[in-house]
Amino acid sequence: MKKILLALALTISTVGTFSAQAQSPMTNGEVRRVDKDAKKLTIRHGPIVNLDMPAMTMVFQVKDPVMLDKLNAGDKIKFIAEKSGDAYVVTTIEVTK
Numbered sequence: 498m499k500k501i502l503l504a505l506a507l508t509i510s511t512v513g514t515f516s517a518q519a520q521s522p523m524t525n526g527e528v529r530r531v532d533k534d535a536k537k538l539t540i541r542h543g544p545i546v547n548l549d550m551p552a553m554t555m556v557f558q559v560k561d562p563v564m565l566d567k568l569n570a571g572d573k574i575k576f577i578a579e580k581s582g583d584a585y586v587v588t589t590i591e592v593t594k
C-alpha cells in the first residue's frame with residue numbers, strides 16, 4: 498500500500514512539474530474567496546494568455562481540492578488555468594510573497 502501511495506505521489510509531482518514547464522505561462526492573481534465546500538476559488542486575475550481572457554475577477558474550479566488548503570483570501574498567487582467543458586479549472590497554483 499505504501500508503495501502504491503509513493504508511486505501515486507511521484508506521478509502527481511511529475512505531472513505538476515510537466516504542466517508548469519510545458520504549458521502556458523503562469524498568470525498573476527489575487528485570491529478573493531476560497532470555497533472549500535464547493536471546491537471553488539474566486540480569483541482576481543490578470544490576462545490569461547492561453548485562455549485568451551482579459552483581466553477580471555471570476556470563479557474557478559480546482560483540479561484537486563487539496564490545492565485550497567494552503568490558500569487564503571488576499572493571497573497573491575501565480576496560477577495556470579485550463580478550460581474543461583463549461584468550466585475553468587485551475588491546474589497549478591503557487592502563492593507568491
Ligand SMILES: [Cu+2]
Nearest residue numbers: 550553554555
Ligand atoms: Cu477570467
